[in-house]
Amino acid sequence: MQKPVMVTRATLPPFEEYTEMLKPIWESAWLTNMGQFHEELKEKLKERMKVKGLELFVNGHMALELAIQAFGLKGEVITTPFTFASTAHAIVRNGLEPVFCDIRPDDYTLDETKIEERITDRTCAILPVHVYGNICQVEKIQEIADRHGLKVIYDAAHAFGEEKDGIGVGNFGDASMFSFHATKVFNTIEGGAVAFRETWLEDRLYKLKNFGIMGEESVEYVGGNGKMNEFQAAMGLCNLRHLDENISKRERIVKRYRERLGGKEGIRLGTVDPAVSYNYAYMPVVLDGFRMERDQLYAFLKEHGIHPRKYFYPCVNAYECYQDRYDPDETPVARDISKGVMTLPLYPDLPLETVDYICDLILGTAGQAASVEENTLER
Numbered sequence: 604m605q606k607p608v609m610v611t612r613a614t615l616p617p618f619e620e621y622t623e624m625l626k627p628i629w630e631s632a633w634l635t636n637m638g639q640f641h642e643e644l645k646e647k648l649k650e651r652m653k654v655k656g657l658e659l660f661v662n663g664h665m666a667l668e669l670a671i672q673a674f675g676l677k678g679e680v681i682t683t684p685f686t687f688a689s690t691a692h693a694i695v696r697n698g699l700e701p702v703f704c705d706i707r708p709d710d711y712t713l714d715e716t717k718i719e720e721r722i723t724d725r726t727c728a729i730l731p732v733h734v735y736g737n738i739c740q741v742e743k744i745q746e747i748a749d750r751h752g753l754k755v756i757y758d759a760a761h762a763f764g765e766e767k768d769g770i771g772v773g774n775f776g777d778a779s780m781f782s783f784h785a786t787k788v789f790n791t792i793e794g795g796a797v798a799f800r801e802t803w804l805e806d807r808l809y810k811l812k813n814f815g816i817m818g819e820e821s822v823e824y825v826g827g828n829g830k831m832n833e834f835q836a837a838m839g840l841c842n843l844r845h846l847d848e849n850i851s852k853r854e855r856i857v858k859r860y861r862e863r864l865g866g867k868e869g870i871r872l873g874t875v876d877p878a879v880s881y882n883y884a885y886m887p888v889v890l891d892g893f894r895m896e897r898d899q900l901y902a903f904l905k906e907h908g909i910h911p912r913k914y915f916y917p918c919v920n921a922y923e924c925y926q927d928r929y930d931p932d933e934t935p936v937a938r939d940i941s942k943g944v945m946t947l948p949l950y951p952d953l954p955l956e957t958v959d960y961i962c963d964l965i966l967g968t969a970g971q972a973a974s975v976e977e978n979t980l981e982r
């Protein structure tokens with residue numbers, strides 16, 4: 604293998620397809636602030652995602668921060684420690700307190716059976732993550748939220764374009780944040796969106812992303828600047844045309860990984876829900892009793908030019924910035940999975956031969972280390 608194989612590679616449209624889109628931007632000199640492409644992308648995405656309401660944002664994190672702000676919450680928010688930094692940071696940066704709840708061992712989403720024991724009289728919301736595109740136990744989470752009068756805001760950064768039983772994933776809960784970062788399944792360079800059902804949120808989110816400005820002479824909220832610009836929207840419109848093709852290319856790669864690695868000793872691939880149409884965003888493997896430690900295999904693959912990532916290690920409740928407040932041992936399932944997890948390279952143009960090479964490396968090490976296992980059996 605010559606060139607290093609990274610965990611992902613940004614999906615780009617044909618060069619001319621994008622440059623063609625720049626002409627109207629130059630002609631109108633309308634670069635940002637809800638221009639023509641912004642509006643067009645918003646409509647196209649609503650249709651594609653089968654959602655009633657949608658606002659676009661400059662990035663996913665800003666979308667999440669402002670979505671949380673839109674509900675005017677106070678107190679504690681129950682969330683998962685098995686996620687990207689953004690999830691908990693968005694809660695804290697809104698003056699709220701994250702309360703970490705453990706995850707399910709089979710799909711790594713929030714364990715709905717452990718939510719209620721975390722609820723106090725200060726709890727105001729639940730913020731689950733559809734991690735790796737695995738859709739949470741949405742019905743059960745909604746039941747709990749309804750029983751306790753809580754809001755449900757999903758971090759759906761990994762779940763763009765997915766459906767469960769034909770329902771667009773953005774329809775669950777009170778709001779869902781999507782990320783269109785360069786490394787995600789669908790990108791607008793940087794970008795994000797919030798999907799929602801209640802119409803009042805449209806006006807609220809629109810203002811919050813534009814400094815809370817209501818009119819030329821009135822400012823209603825302490826908003827931020829979260830606007831998606833025309834260059835981002837143009838990239839989104841181009842990438843959207845190739846999305847289905849890219850998802851099916853991803854699907855083929857994931858199927859190959861699963862064929863090769865499924866059922867192998869010490870490798871867990873996570874469950875697949877037949878009701879979900881996946882976007883095949885990530886290829887996580889969890890090593891559990893594998894012949895090599897995760898970090899050993901990680902280093903071994905790197906030596907061979909393969910660069911997986913340890914998504915998500917460490918857990919958020921083990922971060923330096925949260926260390927004094929939380930104990931990762933309170934969420935043992937998340938702690939253990941994060942110690943064994945690794946996401947393998949996956950992007951539409953990753954050749955199947957490279958997938959086979961990666962699998963050979965992983966399984967080859969299994970052969971090498973067989974004697975280690977025999978020794979352990981004797982003890």
Ligand SMILES: *Cc1c(COP(=O)(O)O)cnc(C)c1O
Binds near residue numbers: 732782
């Ligand atoms: C990517 C990501 C975000 C943040 O999105 P950006 O668009 O990068 O700001 C939030 N949560 C999760 C789980 C993510 O993977």
